[in-house]
Amino acid sequence: MPENICVIGCGFSGAISARILAEAGYQVHIFEKRNHIGGNAYDKIDENGIVIHPYGPHIFHTNNKRVFKFLSKFTTWRFYEHEVLAYVDGKEVPIPINRVTLSEIYGKDFTEKGAKLYFSENAVKITNIRNSEDNVLASVGEDLCDKIFRGYTRKQWGMDLADLDASVAARIPTRTNDDCRYFVDDFQFIPANGYTALFEKILDHRNISINLNTDYFDHRDSNNYMHTIYSGPIDKYFDYQFGKLEYRSLNFKHTYIPNLNYYQKVGTINYPNEYDYTRITEFKHITGQKCTGTSIVKEFPKSHGDPYYPVPRPRNNKVYTEYYDLAKLEQDVTFIGRLAQYKYYNMDQVIASSISKTNILIEQLKKS
Amino acid sequence: MPENICVIGCGFSGAISARILAEAGYQVHIFEKRNHIGGNAYDKIDENGIVIHPYGPHIFHTNNKRVFKFLSKFTTWRFYEHEVLAYVDGKEVPIPINRVTLSEIYGKDFTEKGAKLYFSENAVKITNIRNSEDNVLASVGEDLCDKIFRGYTRKQWGMDLADLDASVAARIPTRTNDDCRYFVDDFQFIPANGYTALFEKILDHRNISINLNTDYFDHRDSNNYMHTIYSGPIDKYFDYQFGKLEYRSLNFKHTYIPNLNYYQKVGTINYPNEYDYTRITEFKHITGQKCTGTSIVKEFPKSHGDPYYPVPRPRNNKVYTEYYDLAKLEQDVTFIGRLAQYKYYNMDQVIASSISKTNILIEQLKKS
Numbered sequence: 001m002p003e004n005i006c007v008i009g010c011g012f013s014g015a016i017s018a019r020i021l022a023e024a025g026y027q028v029h030i031f032e033k034r035n036h037i038g039g040n041a042y043d044k045i046d047e048n049g050i051v052i053h054p055y056g057p058h059i060f061h062t063n064n065k066r067v068f069k070f071l072s073k074f075t076t077w078r079f080y081e082h083e084v085l086a087y088v089d090g091k092e093v094p095i096p097i098n099r100v101t102l103s104e105i106y107g108k109d110f111t112e113k114g115a116k117l118y119f120s121e122n123a124v125k126i127t128n129i130r131n132s133e134d135n136v137l138a139s140v141g142e143d144l145c146d147k148i149f150r151g152y153t154r155k156q157w158g159m160d161l162a163d164l165d166a167s168v169a170a171r172i173p174t175r176t177n178d179d180c181r182y183f184v185d186d187f188q189f190i191p192a193n194g195y196t197a198l199f200e201k202i203l204d205h206r207n208i209s210i211n212l213n214t215d216y217f218d219h220r221d222s223n224n225y226m227h228t229i230y231s232g233p234i235d236k237y238f239d240y241q242f243g244k245l246e247y248r249s250l251n252f253k254h255t256y257i258p259n260l261n262y263y264q265k266v267g268t269i270n271y272p273n274e275y276d277y278t279r280i281t282e283f284k285h286i287t288g289q290k291c292t293g294t295s296i297v298k299e300f301p302k303s304h305g306d307p308y309y310p311v312p313r314p315r316n317n318k319v320y321t322e323y324y325d326l327a328k329l330e331q332d333v334t335f336i337g338r339l340a341q342y343k344y345y346n347m348d349q350v351i352a353s354s355i356s357k358t359n360i361l362i363e364q365l366k367k368s
Numbered sequence: 369m370p371e372n373i374c375v376i377g378c379g380f381s382g383a384i385s386a387r388i389l390a391e392a393g394y395q396v397h398i399f400e401k402r403n404h405i406g407g408n409a410y411d412k413i414d415e416n417g418i419v420i421h422p423y424g425p426h427i428f429h430t431n432n433k434r435v436f437k438f439l440s441k442f443t444t445w446r447f448y449e450h451e452v453l454a455y456v457d458g459k460e461v462p463i464p465i466n467r468v469t470l471s472e473i474y475g476k477d478f479t480e481k482g483a484k485l486y487f488s489e490n491a492v493k494i495t496n497i498r499n500s501e502d503n504v505l506a507s508v509g510e511d512l513c514d515k516i517f518r519g520y521t522r523k524q525w526g527m528d529l530a531d532l533d534a535s536v537a538a539r540i541p542t543r544t545n546d547d548c549r550y551f552v553d554d555f556q557f558i559p560a561n562g563y564t565a566l567f568e569k570i571l572d573h574r575n576i577s578i579n580l581n582t583d584y585f586d587h588r589d590s591n592n593y594m595h596t597i598y599s600g601p602i603d604k605y606f607d608y609q610f611g612k613l614e615y616r617s618l619n620f621k622h623t624y625i626p627n628l629n630y631y632q633k634v635g636t637i638n639y640p641n642e643y644d645y646t647r648i649t650e651f652k653h654i655t656g657q658k659c660t661g662t663s664i665v666k667e668f669p670k671s672h673g674d675p676y677y678p679v680p681r682p683r684n685n686k687v688y689t690e691y692y693d694l695a696k697l698e699q700d701v702t703f704i705g706r707l708a709q710y711k712y713y714n715m716d717q718v719i720a721s722s723i724s725k726t727n728i729l730i731e732q733l734k735k736s
Binding site: 068069072076077078079186189192 | 447557
């Protein structure tokens with residue numbers, strides 16, 4: 001099939017690649033293991049009429065105007081600046097840490113100057129950053145490390161801060177002002193009709209066909225497409241020949257609360273110290289849905305299950321490099337997205353990468 | 369009626385003031401002369417199913433995040449960066465003038481450096497800027513002044529460039545890059561469901577009642593509200609006692625073209641030199657509506673009719689100041705908006721001003 005391309009996986013990377021290829025005139029066949037489009041960004045209306053993100057909260061934010069412009073062809077937007085609080089010592093305090101966080105934790109008013117002073121006085125002087133604990137201590141000091149980071153990390157990664165690569169907590173953002181937004185990106189918007197509707201528009205092209213409930217690996221031998229876009233796990237593609245890449249996974253516990261307008265003050269509340277879950281997200285804050293009754297999700301990290309977060313440990317980086325070297329030899333396959341690139345991409349990064357890799361591919365196909 | 373406030377005019381300034389007052393607990397009664405809400409920003413579906421702006425194109429853009437956030441409570445957004453071309457010597461060239469404009473007009477490639485050189489070589493050295501002509505000449509020189517500004521100004525204002533206050537063409541933006549957007553604001557979005565839907569949401573509050581087709585001046589004597597928000601013409605409010613303030617007005621010629629997807633390449637094309645109209649705007653570019661058939665509007669400036677643009681001449685500034693001094697004495701009246709402040713406000717400026725003036729008023733009312 002000379003002008004036919006197959007795309008494995010229908011999350012952001014696959015769907016966007018498919019769209020760009022379709023617009024360039026290629027016939028695109030998407031194979032998706034799950035029974036729905038959208039990958040983990042998929043959203044739906046739950047049985048109580050509330051829009052939820054079954055795979056955990058997806059908050060779009062970007063500084064990349066090219067990405068925003070691309071998506072804007074397929075969706076309108078709801079302006080939404082995500083806010084996160086951490087439950088610490090019985091109080092809900094802003095994350096990232098800012099002067100409001102300090103004021104609430106220490107029960108006295110911090111000015112900008114005072115906050116600056118706090119950080120400079122409490123940050124531990126560490127010349128040789130060996131791990132994430134060093135990073136956190138060097139940023140915010142012992143007390144905030146204990147209150148906000150230590151417990152959360154243990155839950156999130158199943159490891160102590162000190163055992164985690166320095167890169168994981170490489171940059172602990174702190175603010176001395178009272179900006180309580182979680183992100184500071186130029187574009188902070190949620191697709192007005194949700195992610196699934198956005199994917200439907202992206203995929204609505206006569207050159208695109210989608211096969212749901214279809215595992216590529218069941219049909220791999222009969223692959224006679226001119227090119228394959230692969231967005232699945234890279235280790236699986238190569239039959240785990242160098243061993244499995246580790247992922248941190250999540251259990252989601254979704255709960256509907258009737259007769260309640262809002263369950264919590266903001267989109268997400270982190271629980272660094274209490275409970276087994278890391279955080280609770282309430283969807284109505286994100287979607288802007290107006291109704292009585294609300295749905296929340298608790299996230300319970302675990303070491304096995306659907307792959308969510310690549311685990312940045314030297315062993316994994318080494319194994320990935322081995323797969324990556326193999327992947328480079330596969331001239332008729334393009335590896336894209338979080339799983340195939342084993343990279344903890346944000347949505348906008350996945351999209352940017354998919355756009356650019358697909359455009360490069362189209363140039364190459366034209367030449368060959 | 370102790371807690372009752374009346375709002376005259378239901379454009380942006382009046383509607384937003386009404387909303388803020390309603391949320392603060394006041395009973396708000398809006399009186400609007402026209403048979404619809406939204407003032408000149410009103411949009412509607414024409415008889416051919418195309419969304420149009422009956423009073424000319426309204427392109428929302430702002431750097432004011434407070435304004436954007438305020439409106440975002442009532443609307444989702446379509447990302448839209450307006451583009452304007454000018455029809456010059458048979459070519460359609462970008463406005464504001466950039467290096468693409470120069471390249472197309474002069475039929476040779478201008479680099480950024482070349483464009484910079486062009487402007488510095490051609491700009492007329494004028495030490496004493498007396499009028500708009502001086503301003504234009506000092507920015508872009510004789511040739512571009514003739515090709516792009518002279519004719520347009522004559523049509524738009526019914527005056528020669530040389531007779532127009534320096535302030536009118538006070539800042540002729542030129543670019544040496546190839547950014548072809550008309551605006552460079554941080555937020556460039558159109559209300560996803562249009563302006564009228566936005567106004568409906570703003571006005572949807574149990575403390576707000578609206579009387580359309582009601583001329584405030586017919587009922588003025590029976591005004592016993594605790595406070596009045598007035599967004600009509602300030603000279604009319606004071607019975608024209610210092611004379612009429614001049615406005616430039618417009619005739620709109622709306623045309624529907626069936627069986628055509630798009631009439632022109634971009635939202636607006638200016639005609640500085642040919643025809644009696646200044647520009648043609650095609651609404652589908654702005655609204656993003658997908659359908660066959662398209663609607664355009666031609667704008668014919670005129671000196672009488674509905675007030676659009678305050679005419680910035682010394683005489684008008686002087687007369688306005690006299691009215692303004694009277695207005696300050698009206699303690700129970702707040703004057704807001706383009707007509708009551710006799711200022712060529714953009715939409716976001718009207719909104720910012722309305723928010724801040726209304727909040728100040730609420731503080732004052734609390735104290736008294």
